[in-house]
Amino acid sequence: MPRDRKPMTKRTDRKRGPRRGGARSFVLRKKKCRFCTDKNLKISHLDQQLLRRLTTERGKIIPSRFSGTCAKHQRKVSKAIKRARNIGLVPFLAE
Numbered sequence: 001m002p003r004d005r006k007p008m009t010k011r012t013d014r015k016r017g018p019r020r021g022g023a024r025s026f027v028l029r030k031k032k033c034r035f036c037t038d039k040n041l042k043i044s045h046l047d048q049q050l051l052r053r054l055t056t057e058r059g060k061i062i063p064s065r066f067s068g069t070c071a072k073h074q075r076k077v078s079k080a081i082k083r084a085r086n087i088g089l090v091p092f093l094a095e
Helices: 048-053 071-087
Strands: none
Touching: 048 071
């Protein structure tokens, strides 16, 4: 025996969008890779200042979505940071 079902209607009580208390929308500006724009800037495992700017205070590598580096240069940055860690220029973990 089929049950008595309510007719399907649109739910208008859902909150969506910034006017109804939902998530706020914003315009995301695409970050430019600093290594692509400045050709004189080289990635080296000996450049401690550059590598410190690309790591967090805890010693983790900053992802490309936060730093804005392209995939090609992000691979070079991560390799340079790992090399600098192995020689002892950049710490593995912050104390």
